[in-house]
Amino acid sequence: xxxxxxxxxxxxxxxxxxxxxxxxxxxxxxxxxxxxxxxxxxxxxxxxxxxxxxxxxxxxxxxxxxxxxxxxxxxxxxxxxxxxxxxxxxxxxxxxxxxxxxxxxxxxxxxxxxxxxxxxxxxxxxxxxxxxxxxxxxxxxxxxxxxxxxxxxxxxxxxxxxxxxxxxxxxxxxxxxxxxxxxxxxxxxxxxxxxxxxxxxxxxxxxxxxxxxxxxxxxxxxxxxxxxxxxxxxxxxxxxxxxxxxxxxxxx
Numbered sequence: 001x002x003x004x005x006x007x008x009x010x011x012x013x014x015x016x017x018x019x020x021x022x023x024x025x026x027x028x029x030x031x032x033x034x035x036x037x038x039x040x041x042x043x044x045x046x047x048x049x050x051x052x053x054x055x056x057x058x059x060x061x062x063x064x065x066x067x068x069x070x071x072x073x074x075x076x077x078x079x080x081x082x083x084x085x086x087x088x089x090x091x092x093x094x095x096x097x098x099x100x101x102x103x104x105x106x107x108x109x110x111x112x113x114x115x116x117x118x119x120x121x122x123x124x125x126x127x128x129x130x131x132x133x134x135x136x137x138x139x140x141x142x143x144x145x146x147x148x149x150x151x152x153x154x155x156x157x158x159x160x161x162x163x164x165x166x167x168x169x170x171x172x173x174x175x176x177x178x179x180x181x182x183x184x185x186x187x188x189x190x191x192x193x194x195x196x197x198x199x200x201x202x203x204x205x206x207x208x209x210x211x212x213x214x215x216x217x218x219x220x221x222x223x224x225x226x227x228x229x230x231x232x233x234x235x236x237x238x239x240x241x242x243x244x245x246x247x248x249x250x251x252x
Contacts, residue, residue, distance in 0.1 A: 120181030121150060126168035127159050128190035134198050141185040145222035151252045152222070153184040156202050157215035158192020164215045166238040173240055176247070183251035191216075206231045219250040 121144070141152045157164035170176050171186075180186055191198050191214070203209070205218045206229045213235065219227040228250055230236070236246040 120178075121185050123171065123177055123180050123186055124188045126165070126172065128157055128164075128188050128192065130159075130190040130193045130195060132190075134187070134189045134195075134201055137187045137189075138201070141187050142220070142222060142224060144185050149222070149252055151184050151227070151250065152220040153180070153186045153247075154205055154218040154220060155186060155188045155215050156191045156198075156206075156212070156218070157188070158190060160192055161214045163213075163235070163238060167215050167243065170238060170240050170243045176240060176244055179244060179247045179251070183247065205229070208232055217246070221252075 138152070138154065144150070145152050155164075155167070157167070171180060189198050189201060191202050191212075202212065202216065205220065205226055206212070206216055208229070208231060210231075212231055215230075215235070217228075217230040217235065219229075221227055236242040
């Protein structure tokens with residue numbers, strides 16, 4: 001069954017109406033109130049939504065920077081490993097303070113462990129040892145005196161002599177003992193017995209002869225020369241003051 005053919009005229013009349021409606025809708029959209037703030041890229045006439053101002057482009061460029069570059073830590077300038085090694089190798093340690101001239105001079109003349117003064121000389125106890133070899137004791141004292149520069153003091157006496165005991169008490173006092181230990185090598189020689197050897201030593205160091213008043217104190221230099229002989233000069237007062245003055249006077 002054949003359908004009746006519709007006329008094209010009504011369609012042709014409707015097309016202009018549709019086109020007019022589309023244009024009207026577009027104008028209403030373009031001129032209507034905008035929800036975006038004035039000056040935004042979307043509301044600016046004649047610009048597409050993708051157009052950006054120079055400031056926006058700059059901000060976008062900063063935002064779109066490479067994440068790798070922004071995340072990487074800033075590198076401070078430093079020397080290369082080889083430069084650091086060479087610099088550390090060439091670095092000298094801090095110099096120690098230079099000793100003063102006084103310190104250098106005082107240490108230069110001393111050996112390690114050496115004291116500034118020789119040890120005090122040995123002081124024999126009271127009395128006289130009749131069995132001792134007096135000649136050997138004198139020889140040893142002279143050798144020691146040559147080594148340390150002290151003086152030899154020969155004390156000729158006897159164990160029964162009262163003046164000799166009085167002198168021994170003074171020798172034992174701290175001040176007198178300090179003078180003896182610092183300046184003398186003391187040798188005590190018994191002449192109260194029958195020792196001809198010791199009597200000969202007395203005549204050797206006190207050759208004036210005659211009757212000897214004990215104790216006889218003879219000061220001898222390291223070379224063996226007699227410096228004073230109390231058999232000739234007379235004994236000092238057998239007190240601390242008298243003996244100390246005598247010892248100080250003839251000390252080297």
